[in-house]
Amino acid sequence: MKLERRAAMATLLADRADELLVVPGLGSTTWDLVAAGDNDRNFYLWGAMGGAAMIGLGLALAQPACRVAVITGDGEMLMGLGALATIGIQRPKNLAVIVFDNGVYGETGMQPSATQRGVDLIGVASACGIATCLDVRDQPALADLAARLKRHGETLFARVLIEPAEPPRMLPLRDGVELKQRFRAALGLSSGAKLRA
Amino acid sequence: MTEQADWPDRLYDTFKRADIRQVAYVPDAGHARLIDRCRADPQIRDVVLTTEEEGVALAGGAWLGGERAALLMQSSGLGNCVNMLSLARICRFPLLMLITMRGEWEEFNPWQQPMGSIIDDVLKLCEAEIYRVRTPEEVAGAAERAVRCAFGDERITALVLSQQLIGKKVWTK
Numbered sequence: 001m002k003l004e005r006r007a008a009m010a011t012l013l014a015d016r017a018d019e020l021l022v023v024p025g026l027g028s029t030t031w032d033l034v035a036a037g038d039n040d041r042n043f044y045l046w047g048a049m050g051g052a053a054m055i056g057l058g059l060a061l062a063q064p065a066c067r068v069a070v071i072t073g074d075g076e077m078l079m080g081l082g083a084l085a086t087i088g089i090q091r092p093k094n095l096a097v098i099v100f101d102n103g104v105y106g107e108t109g110m111q112p113s114a115t116q117r118g119v120d121l122i123g124v125a126s127a128c129g130i131a132t133c134l135d136v137r138d139q140p141a142l143a144d145l146a147a148r149l150k151r152h153g154e155t156l157f158a159r160v161l162i163e164p165a166e167p168p169r170m171l172p173l174r175d176g177v178e179l180k181q182r183f184r185a186a187l188g189l190s191s192g193a194k195l196r197a
Numbered sequence: 198m199t200e201q202a203d204w205p206d207r208l209y210d211t212f213k214r215a216d217i218r219q220v221a222y223v224p225d226a227g228h229a230r231l232i233d234r235c236r237a238d239p240q241i242r243d244v245v246l247t248t249e250e251e252g253v254a255l256a257g258g259a260w261l262g263g264e265r266a267a268l269l270m271q272s273s274g275l276g277n278c279v280n281m282l283s284l285a286r287i288c289r290f291p292l293l294m295l296i297t298m299r300g301e302w303e304e305f306n307p308w309q310q311p312m313g314s315i316i317d318d319v320l321k322l323c324e325a326e327i328y329r330v331r332t333p334e335e336v337a338g339a340a341e342r343a344v345r346c347a348f349g350d351e352r353i354t355a356l357v358l359s360q361q362l363i364g365k366k367v368w369t370k
Binding site: 051061184189 | 218219242244245246247248250251252253254255256257258259260261262263264266280281283284287288289290
């Protein structure tokens with residue numbers, strides 16, 4: 001069974017707590033995230049392919065009292081596969097990396113990705129030392145993942161099996177400086193830089 | 198260690214004054230002492246990367262969360278960062294990069310030359326501010342200015358450490 005991406009995102013973010021900070025990958029997961037409801041604590045990506053998990057790591061290390069969910073696609077994760085090794089060493093308790101895996105590059109015409117040809121992202125994450133790696137293939141497993149996002153536990157990786165369909169694009173704010181400033185303001189940080197030195 | 202050779206400690210001192218909390222790196226011999234200092238410091242999270250572009254993304258995430266990061270690499274690593282630098286440019290993330298040069302002086306390995314020779318051009322194309330250091334005496338002042346540029350002006354800033362400063366790599370053991 002494969003899950004529908006918009007419904008899966010909505011389930012993961014239902015009754016979202018203020019402490020949850022979300023970094024999607026560029027493309028479909030960014031559209032899915034804004035479709036689930038715009039939020040100052042979303043940092044949408046319109047580029048930086050391969051960087052979502054590492055943005056999440058830097059953020060999780062800086063904000064240990066928050067929970068950080070990176071929710072990206074299989075193509076974006078594959079471009080930055082080394083990040084799983086880097087995260088496997090750091091293992092911040094408040095970081096979850098969730099991959100919506102539909103096995104295709106949806107934005108560019110549904111070309112098959114490596115996961116469709118047998119590359120196992122759960123196996124990679126597990127081999128990189130991430131202790132909790134979930135294979136989410138149905139509603140109960142998705143509900144379990146949503147519950148885990150609400151509590152501080154351990155570094156988490158989840159592969160969510162998604163059907164290869166492309167729902168209508170939902171386009172969020174795309175000004176990078178504005179996205180940065182509203183995100184920082186939501187965390188009580190100044191919009192401009194201040195020197196402490 | 199002579200006074201001339203302890204310039205990495207000046208970089209560490211600058212990190213402490215600037216309250217740098219995350220130091221990301223792909224190891225390089227020229228950064229070895231600075232990496233050791235950071236690893237020994239419980240106030241600094243040292244993050245070893247698989248490729249330098251990860252550090253550009255990490256630094257952006259750190260800033261979103263209110264922490265300052267620094268990224269250490271050798272010159273070959275800058276080539277691995279080019280697209281990810283778009284993130285820092287479009288969002289105006291502060292990005293402090295410390296780049297040890299290879300391929301420009303007393304270089305035994307010619308494979309270092311192609312990337313080493315285009316460092317300044319790549320940095321300029323990526324709208325980075327460049328602070329070039331050639332002697333140990335210049336390190337502390339240039340590092341302070343680079344910190345102010347990165348975090349004060351929210352700019353991509355590169356402190357480029359010349360191969361003359363680092364010294365000749367010994368190839369026979």
